[in-house]
Amino acid sequence: MSDYADLLKADTGQPAHDIHIVDADSYEGWLAAQPERVRTALAAQRYRAKPYAHAILPGEKAEDWAAVTTVANAASLSSWCLAKLAEVLPAGTYRLADGGDIGPAGLGWLTAHYRFDRYRSAPEDAAIGPRVLLTGDVARIEQTVRLAGAVHLVRDLVNTPTADMGPPDLEKAAEAVARRHDATFTVTRGDALEQGYPMIHAVGRAAHRDYAPRLIELTWGHADHPRIALIGKGVCFDSGGLDIKPSSAMRLMKKDMGGAAHALALAELVMASALPVRLHLLIPAVENAISGNAFRPGDVLASRKGLHVEIGNTDAEGRLVLGDALTRAGEEKPELILDFATLTGAARVALGPDLPALFANDDDLARRLVELGRKADDPVWQLPLWTGYADMLKSDIADVANAGEGGFAGAITAALFLQKFVGEGALWAHFDTFAWRPSAKPGRPKGGEALGLRAAFALLQERYPRP
Structure with missing residues (x-):
């Protein structure tokens, strides 16, 4: 992992190149106040006050050059305002020209340095060197670095192919997090799941024995603190099972453990920030493979909760493993x-x-997550738990079907299925996230991505502030 702490530092007056921030409204006034050499350089570079536009500005001496960039609102920086600069500027140290606070823009500066180069013989940008940003808001540095590290963890886990990120590898990643924070770590594997976690076992039993299914659990925090549970879908590869996916749909299924990556990164944020909670992390880790003992369409599976589930589609497997994990979480009576x-x-x-x-x-929980996500530049969008669609999950022979027919309201019916396994009395939120960015944006490269992570952490910080 990149040492992001070396890229965001306290401003103590050390030498640095200035970054001028302008927006469409302020640009002309700012330009008029610049010396002739700056106006000439901007004209030569055909600079226009458009989002993410940037230019290099000459100083009185060769080493005194600066940069300018256009943002949407110069008075209120977003997480991504400075990300493009962090990708394109030469190595060096930088500060805002007006001495202002970088605010949330430090996050984008850090995440712009992310590279997934595990399989490259010559890592990208290896010879360029770091780009360091200075800030006067010293109190914000530590948390910004933690958030960038959490985003990095999600990206790395999702980007790694299944051959190197199968259930045992995901277990090792979770164990490493547990060790860093002196958390209790337990794993239930293979046939030991059959009685206690029958749906996790059924989904994962067709995989090679080296990729045996497992339920990964981590607990941390004082027993007297409020109990919370974080759960992540850890389907390390999804062939679709006997309802096999077409090759085009299977290509990105290394990312089907993206939920687990989010839950693990969020758990690390909770522990690193020492939030006063009793944390329970659960990751059902499986490969939905095909072999002679794969579960079949039409099978009826038992569940830890006691409900029987008729399988309408083996490619609707994530909700099955989450069902057993949700039941286990509810047994500890989390709030x-x-x-x-x-x-x-x-x-x-x-x-x-x-x-x-x-x-x-x-609804209050959902509204707050939406509001906090918007403030954190990590938006989420509420969809309804519309009980009128519950009939779509009816089974003729079992308590419930795992998938409805006809394809209507697929995200809603999946959430309604999960709700059946949520313990009584617990507040519950479910994030159906993509965990992937199909095209690059400043600070957000193509590939694995944390989406909803910071919104969720903002909620936990608000509900469980440190004393």
Whole structure:
């Protein structure tokens, strides 16, 4: 992982290149106040006050050059305002020219340095060197670095191919997080799941024995603190099972453990920030493979909760493993449960790749997550737990079906299925996230992405402030 702490530092007056921030309204006034050499340089570079536009400005001496960039609102920086500069500027140290606070823009500066180069013989930008940003808001540095590290963790886990990020590898990643924070770590694997977690076992039993299914659990915090549960779908590869996916749909299924990546990164944020909670992290880690003992369409599976589930589609497997994990979480009587899953294509059709679909059994909880996500430049969008669609999950022979027929309201019916396994009395929110960015944006490269992570953490910080 990049040492982001070396890229965001306290401004103590050390030498640095200035960054001028302008927007469409302020640019002409700012330009008029610049010396002739700056106006000439901007004209030569054909600079226009458009989003993410940037230019290099000459100083009185060769080493005194500066930069200018256009943002949407110079008075209120977003997380991504400075991200493009962090990608294109030469190595060096920088500060805002007016001495102002960088605010949330430090996050984009850091995440712009992310590279996934595990499989490259010559890492990208290796010879360029770091770009350091100075800030006077010293109190914000530590948390910004933590957030960037959490985003980095999600991206790395999702970007790694299944051959190197199968269930045992995901277990090792979770164990490493547990060790860093002296958390209790337990794993239930293979046939030991069959009695206690029959749906997790059924989904994962067709995989090679080296990729045996497992339920990963981490607990941390004082027993007297409020209990919360974080759950992440850890389907390390999804072939679709016997309802096999077409090759085009299978290509990105290394990312089907993106929910687990989010839950693990959020758990690390909670522990690193020492929030006063009793944390329970659960990751059902499986590969939905095909072999002679794969579960079949038409099978009826038992569940930890005691409900019997008729399988209408083996490609609707994520909700099955989450069902057993939700039941286990509810046994500890948490007051809040958050789950993350790359659960449905229907959510992507409805909201596209950038907006996780949010479901919650409490409207105030949902509203607050939406508000905090907007403030954190990490938007989520609430969809309804519309009980009128519950009939779509009816089974002729079992308590419930895992998938409805006809394809209507797929994200909603998936959430309604999960709700059946949420313990009584717990507030619950479900993030149906894509965990992937199909095209690059400043500070956000193509590939694995944390979507909804910072919104959820903002909620936890608000509900459980440090004393």
